[in-house]
Amino acid sequence: MHTGLRITAFAAALAATFGTAYGVGTGVDPIVADGAPAPHDEHDERGGPGEPTSRPEEGGGHGGHESTPAGGLQISEGGYTLDLATPRVTAGQRTELRFTVRDANGEAVTAYQREHDKELHLILASRDLATYRHLHPTRAADGTWSTPVDLPAAGGYRVFADFTPAAKGAENLTLGADLAASGRYAPARMPAPNGTARTDGYQVELAGSLRPGRASELKLKVSRDGEPVGDLQPYLGAYGHLVALRSGDLAYLHVHPNGEPGDGTTEPGPEVSFTATAPSGGTYRLFLDFRHRGEVHTAAFTVRAGSVPDATETAPSATPDHTDGHGH
Template identity: 75%
Template sequence: MNTGLRITTFAAALAATFGTTYGVGQAVGPVVAENPPKHGNEHARPTQEQAEGGGHAGHDTPPAGGLQISEGGYTLDLQTPRVTAGKQADLRFTVRDAAGRALTAYQREHDKELHLIVASRDLVTYRHLHPTRAADGTWSTPVVLPRAGGYRVFADFTPAGKDAGNLTLGADLAASGPYRARQLPPANTTARIDGYHVKLAGTLRPGAASELKLRVSRDGRPVTDLQPYLGAYGHLVALRSGDLAYLHVHPNGEPGDGTTTPGPDISFTATAPSSGSYRLFLDFKHEGKVHTAAFTVHAGGAAPASDTPEGHEADGHGH
């Protein structure tokens, strides 16, 4: 491959220290892989148990995405592996095939050729971005990451006319600056965002498909005029705490199908690949604006829950 893949490594001590500075490209420089393996990964490969769903999922459980930088003959070439916290940067990347050529033909899924998700390692910061693609296959989008630390970039796409099917490739991104560790937000079933209340019903189960229903209200009244967003009345992203495995979540119904109503309920089907804690991010559109409600849930076993609605995070959620 003529274009090397820059894969940034981080010192583990930085991610566990309060008040330190998250430096990028200083003490530890980028590792360049001129010929990445077809199914390579910048992190250690998951164990066989993790790959099969953490020992809890059945053989029919869809594999979690985003753990690999290369899969199915395609590689995510992140050309902006580092940014500065609090400053706007132009995030650029290319999807390359097995021969190193930039992919330029995509199948549209949920109204877009490619969905780009950026999430912090602590799952506090979340961005759902819609980059633009140049003729040479390079994607770009402006982004501002509010806090220093480690982030994961997910490219969710389907190559046009290929047998690879839908793929989610992941790569690490670092934001430099004063770093302060944060804990995963506590479990919650109600989120409050921009004057809206979103109630989560249903249980995420390891190794089994289950329905997750989210009800949107404002000022104590159900919202019954949600607007289509990405081909549905809501878009749900689920990430596993720890390795940030990306779950494929499917909406039940779509606008104009004659049965799906524009709120207040939005329904999805999801399967957790393993037990553990997950972070759910619901994007919904109302009165011309997209809002994001976030939830922390636990799949398998008991987990502490909070009845206090989760409010809007200080660093916000972007689109």
């Protein structure tokens, strides 16, 4: 467990427009009750690492270029490759998702370092960022990982495998692959920037902001029925687990909390603190996982790097879609 923050970020390759991907059709209501579906920005799937991905007006003074390496979307990195054996599922049907991490020789990796109580963390998110899952698959002796998934809506998804091989000198990696859910499809609208989120009867308030190329503190305060929650339970070795995904290309930031249970200074709530650096300006979705009374809950926020939510941007946001127990 690291004290402070580590952000794992890698260069991105963008997915093709949903309407043409895997034969996905049109014509259903958006999967968040946030108004009419908004069109997505179109990106070139062949864009190389380090290319600008944010719009100029969201560039945070960087002209749309990356101030630090963005990422999380490479299928291969550092001699390792994510081999997704299940690239396509059917929306609304429970399916076994299977994948393997392979080394430079094409052999399946069977030994990993444990980080945050797990050998591998699997993040699954829809490209409109309305659906988010933090999954913990099981590994067979031959190196094949598997986990059941039941995606609520058709469209494009991204699978992120966050792990550190046990090989000497190996570093933490986040590899990504595209996943398609077939069926009738319509994109969900991105919720407006917000400083408060509600989930499962809890309210979470966000203080602080993401800044392009600069570290900044994010504080998330958890309350229930108007009372601060001061007895959060450890989850994955911390009192909170935060993932940030950039809208458009889904650049991935895995943020670790400041402090850990048992270090003598970190309190079990109501506030959980993180330090983060955005790779560029742009719009991001933040997903906070926390455990209380034996259950894991997820609160989601929309933020813009370089801006601070004000009084007009603190309406509670909808909880991201989580069926089958959040996948935790």
